[in-house]
Amino acid sequence: TIQDWEKKREIIVCLLVSVLGAIGTYFLIPSVKLLNLKAGLFGIDINKVEGKKIPESMGIVPGTVYLMCVIFFQLYVDESLLAEYNAAMTSICFMIFLGFADDVLNLRWRYKLVLPSVATLPLLVAYRGSTTVLVPRFLHPYFGPQLALGIFYQIYMGLLSVFCSNAINIYAGLNGLEAGQSLVIGCSILYFNLSYLENGPFAQAHLFSVFLTLPFVFATLGLLYFNWYPSRVFVGDTYTYFAGMVFAVVGILGHYSETLLLFFIPQIINFIYSIPQLIGIIPCPRHRLPKYNKDTKKLEPTPNLTLINLTLRIIGPTSERNLCIILLIFQVFCCALGLGIRNYIAELIR
Amino acid sequence: TIQDWEKKREIIVCLLVSVLGAIGTYFLIPSVKLLNLKAGLFGIDINKVEGKKIPESMGIVPGTVYLMCVIFFQLYVDESLLAEYNAAMTSICFMIFLGFADDVLNLRWRYKLVLPSVATLPLLVAYRGSTTVLVPRFLHPYFGPQLALGIFYQIYMGLLSVFCSNAINIYAGLNGLEAGQSLVIGCSILYFNLSYLENGPFAQAHLFSVFLTLPFVFATLGLLYFNWYPSRVFVGDTYTYFAGMVFAVVGILGHYSETLLLFFIPQIINFIYSIPQLIGIIPCPRHRLPKYNKDTKKLEPTPNLTLINLTLRIIGPTSERNLCIILLIFQVFCCALGLGIRNYIAELIR
């Protein structure tokens, strides 16, 4: 049908814009890198023999490039969607700005919780969609087929963006892990969107989600090239907040935030496992990384409660590169599992 | 009529939000100040005997507060305007982010021209308004009553934002001048908007402009309290870009960009006077400030081609505080003149 052809054409244009975004990121990082070093935005890679200065906060490059891609692609977005599309851009742009401000100014912990909620506000305010959730069939006698959440739905959306941003931010510390996990989650979202484009009540919403996710995946590819082991750049809070916000935004506007959380299983495990340290029952140092053994050149677990240390305790000392690959394979496995669970639950609701 | 009452109610709500914004700016600056100092974002005030470290880039506070105000006020904006309103927010937010990145990373000169054009893109793309300009009556035989500019109108809008941002940025260097001139221009815009709210084809557009200008004026007030002589904070490119972008955005979406330029007479004089240095005919040092005489505690002109030096050459050595007040009075005078010219031209067109 014509409408399908129209959809395909839009996705192809979006793909082209996104590929340009990846190329732009690839070419901009080397020169912005030098500016960040000069501005004192760098970190020491403690998992290496030579403690080199690595430029930090390089998420500003894919972030800025991403914004330019979605701004240009706006020309192809249906006019009826422009308000939500622009609200999404405002939220993501606000989050990149706040993430960069955090990297530069080193804001306190509590701000890390406040900032994503503030940045989601444009979205919450512009959100004109349904605030009801579908109820599983066996609960119909108690709640009916739909449950109206009203203002609680807005609160849920705010919490979702706080969770997504911070969950990625604390599942970090290995070369390539932040950008890698975001790439896997982004691809899972795209796969999920594309399989619901043809039918279903939310086909339009899934298309919308593709438009916002595709440029993200490609900008991340450009970043990952430099961030992969051995890292020549670090991504910074700028990137982790940016990534978390993109996911929260597409989950909310695509009406599949429950499914989104199923792609976050490793982050949820890491978060729950971290809780004793996060709330201060167990002392929490500034960095909770594993220990680098300069003799074996392998990482060894520290007592800090992170999924990275837990994995090291299970599989024994591993090189940083291999550990990152193992965790990313686990991420792929969890996302596939999430898709399976989602389809099973969809049957329950129908 | 009910519609008038509705308008009044909206303006009063906007005023309340803006007052909260001024209070928020006032209370946030002292603590963010310390973060900026710690992050190395400070400058030395060279027009003082004691060369104290003054926190720089403090525009992030009114910028962030402004964004929060317009995000909250979005709840009161008519749904039909949401797309343009959100595009305006995206452009302004993008500009604040790029301004702050400039302050931190010290981008090169050519970027200063590119960044505002990039940040205007959301607006240019979302702009669905008329791209025609009214033609003065005596030219009707040649062009007709309206002239369709099409894509040239978009280019004009991009150039307008580049001009507004940079014109304020280079008319700077005295304690309180950047924030002061922006306050005067902002108030002139408000006066102009309010006098066209009742009648005329663009009443709705003027209301829209009030919603975006009022929070700016109040956030600037909060900043000016600390930036006034003797400055306890500097505003940074973050603020000058932010201010320029707000003006360009309201001028474009309010359909009065020609009138806007009439409020920029001192900036235009300063810009034209600076051209020989800007294009490199005459050498251009990094700072083009007047010279501080430690004995008389007055400023004396340097050969640099700025309106500040020109004024000093005309009125003789003056204290920094008095010079700033004189230039701001000149700004008020020019804005009043601009309003007069605009009304005269409006007669010509009618």
Ligand SMILES: [Mg+2]
């Ligand atoms: Mg981090």
Ligand SMILES: [Mg+2]
């Ligand atoms: Mg400046």
